[in-house]
Amino acid sequence: MNALTPFDLDAATQLPAPDGVSNLSRRRFLGVAAGALVLGVALPTGKAMAQAEGAGAIAPKPGTRVPAFLEIRPDGTVKLLSPFIEGGQGINTALAQIVGEELDVTPERFVVECAPPGPDYALVNGLRLTGGSFSTRSSYAAMRRLGATAREMLIRAAAAKLKVQDGELATEDGKVVHAASSRSIGYGELAGEALLLQPKEDVALRDPKTFRYIRQPVARLDVRDKSTGRAIYAIDQKVEGMLYAAVQHAAAFGTEPKALLNEADVKAMPGVHSVHLLPGAIAVTADTWWRACKAVEALKADWSTPAAQGVDTVSAGFSSEAMLAALKASADPGLPSETEGDADAAFAKAAKVIEADYDAPYLAHAQLEPPSSIARMNADGTLDLWVPNQMPELFQMIAGQTAGLTPDKVKIHSPLLGGFFGRHFMYGPANPFPQAILLAKATGRPVKVLWSREEEFLNDAIRPLSFSRFRAALDGAGNPTAIDVRTVGEGPIGRWFGAIFKAPVDSSAVEGIVEKPYAIPNRKMAFAKLPHPVTIAFWRSVGHSMNDFFYESFLDEIAAAGNNDPYALRLALLKDKPRHLTLLKTVAELSGGWTRGPYEVDGVKRARGVALASPFGSETATIAEASIEDGAARVHRLWIAIDPGSIVNPAIVKAQVESAAALGLSSALFEQVVYKDGVRQQKNYDSYKILARDHMPEVHVAIVESGAPMGGIGEPGLPGVPPAVANALAALTGERIRSLPIAKAKLSGV
Amino acid sequence: MYDVDINGKILKADAEPGTPLLWVLRDTLGMTGTKYGCGIAQCGACTVLVDGQATRSCQLPIEAVEQSKITTIEAIEQDEIGRKVVEAWVAAQVPQCGYCQSGQVMAATALLKETPRPTDADISDAMSNLCRCGTYNAIAAAVRRAAA
Numbered sequence: 001m002n003a004l005t006p007f008d009l010d011a012a013t014q015l016p017a018p019d020g021v022s023n024l025s026r027r028r029f030l031g032v033a034a035g036a037l038v039l040g041v042a043l044p045t046g047k048a049m050a051q052a053e054g055a056g057a058i059a060p061k062p063g064t065r066v067p068a069f070l071e072i073r074p075d076g077t078v079k080l081l082s083p084f085i086e087g088g089q090g091i092n093t094a095l096a097q098i099v100g101e102e103l104d105v106t107p108e109r110f111v112v113e114c115a116p117p118g119p120d121y122a123l124v125n126g127l128r129l130t131g132g133s134f135s136t137r138s139s140y141a142a143m144r145r146l147g148a149t150a151r152e153m154l155i156r157a158a159a160a161k162l163k164v165q166d167g168e169l170a171t172e173d174g175k176v177v178h179a180a181s182s183r184s185i186g187y188g189e190l191a192g193e194a195l196l197l198q199p200k201e202d203v204a205l206r207d208p209k210t211f212r213y214i215r216q217p218v219a220r221l222d223v224r225d226k227s228t229g230r231a232i233y234a235i236d237q238k239v240e241g242m243l244y245a246a247v248q249h250a251a252a253f254g255t256e257p258k259a260l261l262n263e264a265d266v267k268a269m270p271g272v273h274s275v276h277l278l279p280g281a282i283a284v285t286a287d288t289w290w291r292a293c294k295a296v297e298a299l300k301a302d303w304s305t306p307a308a309q310g311v312d313t314v315s316a317g318f319s320s321e322a323m324l325a326a327l328k329a330s331a332d333p334g335l336p337s338e339t340e341g342d343a344d345a346a347f348a349k350a351a352k353v354i355e356a357d358y359d360a361p362y363l364a365h366a367q368l369e370p371p372s373s374i375a376r377m378n379a380d381g382t383l384d385l386w387v388p389n390q391m392p393e394l395f396q397m398i399a400g401q402t403a404g405l406t407p408d409k410v411k412i413h414s415p416l417l418g419g420f421f422g423r424h425f426m427y428g429p430a431n432p433f434p435q436a437i438l439l440a441k442a443t444g445r446p447v448k449v450l451w452s453r454e455e456e457f458l459n460d461a462i463r464p465l466s467f468s469r470f471r472a473a474l475d476g477a478g479n480p481t482a483i484d485v486r487t488v489g490e491g492p493i494g495r496w497f498g499a500i501f502k503a504p505v506d507s508s509a510v511e512g513i514v515e516k517p518y519a520i521p522n523r524k525m526a527f528a529k530l531p532h533p534v535t536i537a538f539w540r541s542v543g544h545s546m547n548d549f550f551y552e553s554f555l556d557e558i559a560a561a562g563n564n565d566p567y568a569l570r571l572a573l574l575k576d577k578p579r580h581l582t583l584l585k586t587v588a589e590l591s592g593g594w595t596r597g598p599y600e601v602d603g604v605k606r607a608r609g610v611a612l613a614s615p616f617g618s619e620t621a622t623i624a625e626a627s628i629e630d631g632a633a634r635v636h637r638l639w640i641a642i643d644p645g646s647i648v649n650p651a652i653v654k655a656q657v658e659s660a661a662a663l664g665l666s667s668a669l670f671e672q673v674v675y676k677d678g679v680r681q682q683k684n685y686d687s688y689k690i691l692a693r694d695h696m697p698e699v700h701v702a703i704v705e706s707g708a709p710m711g712g713i714g715e716p717g718l719p720g721v722p723p724a725v726a727n728a729l730a731a732l733t734g735e736r737i738r739s740l741p742i743a744k745a746k747l748s749g750v
Numbered sequence: 751m752y753d754v755d756i757n758g759k760i761l762k763a764d765a766e767p768g769t770p771l772l773w774v775l776r777d778t779l780g781m782t783g784t785k786y787g788c789g790i791a792q793c794g795a796c797t798v799l800v801d802g803q804a805t806r807s808c809q810l811p812i813e814a815v816e817q818s819k820i821t822t823i824e825a826i827e828q829d830e831i832g833r834k835v836v837e838a839w840v841a842a843q844v845p846q847c848g849y850c851q852s853g854q855v856m857a858a859t860a861l862l863k864e865t866p867r868p869t870d871a872d873i874s875d876a877m878s879n880l881c882r883c884g885t886y887n888a889i890a891a892a893v894r895r896a897a898a
Contacts, residue, residue, distance in 0.1 A: 088847030088883050219843060226848025227839035227855055229783020229823030236782035244777065270766055290773035291766075368787050368795055368849040368882050418785075418849030419882045453788045651843060655888070659846055662884020685792040685880060693877055696886035 060120050063142030066150045066199060068120035070099070072191035076174045078105050080112045083121035083139060085130040085390060086222065087417030087424075088659070089714045090652035093220045094136050095143060097213040097648055102147030102206055104171040105187065107218050114414040117393045117407075130390045131422065131538060133616035133712020136648055140710060144205055150194070152203040157194035158185050217651030222416075234388045234415040235372045235450060242374065242446040243273050243285040245439050246292035247432075248299065249459050250280050252306040252678055253314040253534065257282050261300040269295045274443055277301070278435055285443055289450050306678055314533045318678045320465055324359055327467040327488040327530055334486065334528030337505045338514040341522035343473075346482030350473035354561045356554055358470065360546035360740045361672035363463035363539055364682070366690050369418020370456045373433035376446035377403070383440075386413040387433045388424045395433065398426060402434045403441065421663065422538035425496060427461035430535045454683045461537030462673050464490055466546045468513060470554040473522075478562025480573075482522035485513050485551075490531045492538045508538070512547025512719060515614060517580045518555070518573035534675070540663055544615040544719035549668070549740065552611035552723030557736060566727060567594045567610050579643060579706050580612060580619060587621040587641035590702045594623075596731050601627075606636065609727025613719040617711030618644040622661075622720030625697075626728040628747045635665055635725055637698045640717055645708035653713050658699040660717030666691035668722035669742050689743075752812050756781075757825035763812060771807040771815055772796045775822060783823035783852050787880070794879025797853035797860075798822050804860035804876070823852040831896075832859045838896035846883035853879045858893050867897055 060068070063083075071079040080099055086092045096110035115121050122128045124138045151171055158176035159166045162183060170177050177184040187194075208214070225231040250256065257277050260266075266275050266284060271291035276283040282301050286292035307315040311326045347353060374386040383403050389395040392412045400407040417424060432449045439447040451459065466489050473482040491509030493501060505527045514525050539545055559566040567588065574580045587610070588594040597607035606627045613620045625637040638661050647653050670689040674681045682688035701717075726737045733748050752763045754774070763774045770789075775781045775798075784807060787795030791806040798807045799821035826832035835858045845851045854877065861868055861876035868876070873893050881889070 088845075090846070219840075220845075222848065223840050223843055223845050224836075226845035226851050227836050228827060229852040229855075231848050232782070233849060235786065238780070238782075288765075288773060288777035290769055290777065366882060368785070368793060368847070368880065370786065417847060419847040421882070450786075453786075453790075655843070655846060655885075658887065659884045662886070663882070666884075684790055685788050686790060690880060690882065691884065692880055693874060693886045693889075696884065699887060 062120055062122040062126070063139065063146060065120050066146060066153065067195050068115070068118065069146055070103075070150055072187045074188040076186050076188045077109045077111060078103070080110050081115035082112050083115060083123045083128055084135040085114050085414050085417060086112070087130070087420040089135070089656060090220055090649065091130070091135045092222060093218060093652065094648045095139070096221060097216070097218050098140060098143040099147040101211055101213045102144050103151050105174045107213050108221070109174065110221060112221060114392070117396045117412050122393075128391060128393055131425065133618075133715045137617060137710040137712060140648070145203070148203045148205050149199045152200055153194040153197045154187055154190050156197055157190045160193070161185060161190070214648055215650065218649055220652065231416055233369050233418045234374075234386055235369055235418070237374055237386045237415060237448070239374055239376055239386075239446040239448070242448055243439075243443060244287065244289040244292045245283050245285045245435070245447050245449045246289060246296040247278065247281045247283045247435060247449060247451065247455060248296045249455055250303060252303070252316065254280070255304045255306050256280060257301040257303055259302045261302060262298070266295050266299045269298065275299060276439060276442055278438055280429055281435065283435065283439060283449075285439060285447060289448075293452060312533060314675070314678055316678045318533065318675055320362060320673075320675045323465055323532065323675070324467060327465075328357065330488045330528050330530050332488070332528035332530070334488070334526040335504050336525065337487070337510045337527045338523055338525040341482070343482040343484050343522040343524035346522040347471070347473045347484070350481060351476040352474040352561055353471060354474070354557060355469070355471045356557055356736070356738055357467070358550040358553065358738045359467045360465070360549060361674070362465045362534070363545075363667055363671050364457055364460045364673050364688055365419075365421045365423035365537070365539060366457075366685070366688060367417075367419030367421055367423050370451050370453055371423070371432050372448060372450040373436040374446060374448040375433065375436035375440040377440050377444075381405070382409045382411060383437065384411045384413065385433060385437070386415060388417050388420070389414055390420065390424045391426060394426050399433060399437060402437045421540040422542070423460065425538055427496070427535055427537060430459055430461040430537070453685075457683045457688060458680050459535075461535040463539035463545060464492070464532055464536045466509075468547070468550045470550065472554070472558045472561075474558065474562050478564055480520045480558045480562070482524070483520050484524045486526050486528070487513060488528045488530050490529055490536060491543055492536050494529070495531075495536050508543045510547065511543035512613065512615070513551050516551060517577045517612070517614060518570070519576060520573065540660065541615055541715040541718040544613060544715070545664070545667065546740070548611065548613040548615070548719035549722040549726065552613070552720070553726050553736065553738070556609070556727045556730060565596060567596070570610065570612065579708065580621075582706070583619050583621040583641050583643050583704055584610075584612065586702050586704055587623050587639050590641060590700055591623045591637075591639040598732055605732060607728050607731035609724045609729070609731060611720040611723035611727060613716065615712070615716040615719050617709065618642055618713070618716040619711070620716050620720045622724040624721065624724035624728045626725055626732065628729070628732060631747050633669060633725065633729055633742050633747060635669075635695070635697045637700070638665070638721060638724070639700045639702075640720065641702040641704055642716060643704040643706050643708070644711040644713055644716070646705050646710050647703060647713075650703055653703055654701045656713050657701045657717035660715060661699050661721050662691055662696060664718035664721030665695070665697065665725065668725050668740060669695065672741050752816060754812065754815060754820060755818065756820045757822060757828075765812050767811065767813050769812050771798065771810045771812055771820070774812050775807065781822055781824055785849055785852055787850065787853075792880070793850070793853075794857060795850050795853040797856040797879060799856060799860055802860065802863055804857045823856060826855060826859060829859065831862050834896045835859045835862065835892070838892040842888050842892035842895055844885055844888045844892050846885055850879055850881045854881065854889055858889070858896065861893065862897055868893065
């Protein structure tokens with residue numbers, strides 16, 4: 001979701017100048033929020049909007065109303081209602097650092113929960129979502145200001161109480177202190193009065209030189225609960241009187257159950273409450289999930305039949321192979337996604353032209369927590385929904401439509417996510433919550449729907465299978481003069497956000513191929529849309545997850561064709577890009593100096609590959625070291641330098657980069673969802689292999705803070721890994737991998 | 751109805767023969783610290799200790815553990831080694847999404863009970879649970895820390 005928002009992010013993401021936020025960026029970001037602050041602040045959270053709007057008031061500027069975000073409790077702890085959803089990326093801790101820095105409360109005294117739906121939380125350029133590696137960079141300026149605004153209100157409340165001037169007061173970790181009289185009052189005692197005060201619009205922010213929490217490796221707030229089984233995920237939620245539901249989806253995607261064949265037998269099974277037909281699925285409710293699961297496995301239905309052939313639906317003949325063939329055979333010229341110079345002329349006079357086709361498979365998210373949802377229809381006509389999600393307001397709207405309610409009647413609870421990687425956006429038939437709503441309405445009881453791991457692998461929304469055709473022109477000296485890339489397929493932004501973002505070329509299909517930093521003067525990139533019949537998804541780093549593999553592998557092919565070292569070629573093509581040059585040299589140094597190899601370690605040949613990527617506002621440079629064991633790739637070490645401009649928590653940044661690298665390696669080596677005869681072949685972790693401990697390499701991360709606008713962190717560590725690995729393997733074998741995963745290739749031992 | 755010894759208490763569980771211990775824990779007894787990941791003993795999220803041995807509870811029928819002592823993540827800090835493991839997990843800042851970590855902590859506790867000073871190879875062999883966040887290096891560091 002690199003380019004999901006066509007708005008100007010800079011105002012929100014630029015770090016303040018050392019003397020504080022500039023007036024311009026502050027005004028741009030906060031806009032004309034004064035009226036909303038006045039109206040909103042005196043009203044309790046939630047009702048404020050409805051009441052305020054009646055008077056023709058201005059809607060709250062997202063991120064400005066202190067009471068919508070902060071509850072300062074009598075014991076001095078601070079509850080922060082977060083616009084974002086914690087799923088392992090560490091956003092709860094980062095927000096506690098940012099708000100705590102300005103509020104002057106140590107982050108460890110924060111309790112962070114995901115906020116309910118509401119306009120206050122639309123911080124990603126007017127949208128609310130947790131994705132696109134947007135959370136910290138989109139909210140950093142607003143959350144600092146929110147903390148500072150609240151602190152100033154606490155000081156004023158203390159001044160009134162102590163009968164002194166504001167200027168005589170200071171704060172000290174959760175207390176307002178009057179040094180002259182040695183008196184202090186805890187924030188908890190002041191909060192009630194302070195939050196009734198009118199907030200000031202231009203409070204001073206802390207000088208970054210005096211930061212105590214931002215830029216420090218502050219401990220995560222959630223590790224103890226997550227190390228002792230106390231953390232509660234959606235799957236762990238319980239509601240009084242709740243039934244458990246298990247489902248069996250159509251074996252052929254898109255077909256419908258027409259009738260149940262053994263309803264009476266299944267109803268007689270232990271613990272079973274009821275059996276149901278659902279859109280595209282059959283379901284059983286019972287008093288435990290295991291009983292529901294055994295019963296739904298026994299339930300038989302008469303199903304409609306899929307189309308016999310074709311790739312415009314998931315037909316009985318649909319396969320990954322057929323889909324890839326269709327992408328390759330497309331004659332659609334497509335639309336230009338990047339044009340520079342005159343590529344055709346450069347090809348016409350090239351000394352050498354090389355071409356290659358690259359493809360990457362469908363991928364499952366395979367997050368460890370299988371998806372679940374609880375729906376409860378309440379007596380007052382409202383619906384409570386506990387649902388893993390990355391967009392609470394959108395889920396509220398669609399849940400309302402499913403239940404026949406207006407959105408304001410739907411209360412969304414957004415629990416911790418047991419991994420997401422893009423899994424929990426709105427994906428139509430790949431979300432279990434509509435089933436929970438329909439079953440709650442049908443049974444008159446709260447219902448928790450949980451998909452078995454097999455149902456999840458068969459019905460997860462998947463990273464699209466992807467294809468690009470590359471051509472490059474080289475001059476007599478072996479330097480690239482032109483590159484031409486044709487991409488055919490479909491990206492998730494077009495599928496799921498096409499109605500909002502009407503860009504002709506889907507950025508999520510071409511990111512990683514366009515906007516590369518290299519000085520190749522003539523460029524001709526095109527995108528031809530060919531929709532997939534399957535439910536496609538955002539998957540950690542989205543288009544970059546395959547496109548950087550394609551491009552950076554092909555760049556090594558260009559280097560080989562011109563008899564250039566791949567590292568030296570990149571240095572040459574980046575000579576006017578100081579930020580990239582610094583990063584490339586940093587990763588080389590981190591790895592002990594660039595060496596391609598092969599070289600021997602313990603009698604086994606190893607080699608290294610390098611790759612750059614520009615994902616989600618950050619820049620990365622990656623070096624991988626690989627060898628070959630029994631015809632399979634073995635990656636020993638990864639070195640990754642990341643430049644996200646500036647950071648909040650170096651420990652979390654390093655952990656996220658390592659995590660993204662592990663997922664990138666997993667996808668490069670092993671992962672693929674394969675369709676055959678209209679059905680996915682992988683149903684569990686035995687057939688969908690993911691990275692286990694035995695293939696986890698050493699990972700070394702260097703952070704470079706160039707001061708550029710803040711970039712993302714959760715995804716950028718991923719895209720450089722697959723090409724760096726493939727480039728290392730090419731250095732070992734002389735053979736080029738152009739189709740993932742690498743496990744499909746038989747690597748020659750060396 | 752089965753009597754099962756869980757964390758030192760005899761609990762009664764209404765379940766059919768063949769019901770995996772995992773689901774008795776989670777739904778019948780309401781102990782949700784033990785996680786469901788795959789149901790086929792591949793991922794290890796459901797790991798508990800059965801008479802001190804790390805065991806994947808999703809493939810363990812309830813009738814097989816009537817004579818056994820079960821320890822789950824809920825009681826792990828009452829165990830001396832388990833407590834050290836938890837402290838090491840916190841100190842090494844292991845969890846990200848955290849969903850697999852109950853099982854990882856149980857597996858590490860079982861390893862250190864059997865092998866107080868594990869080699870890297872011991873860690874590799876014993877710590878085979880999957881982690882989609884890729885915290886494997888942090889897990890190994892935490893096991894070494896708990897053993898020290």
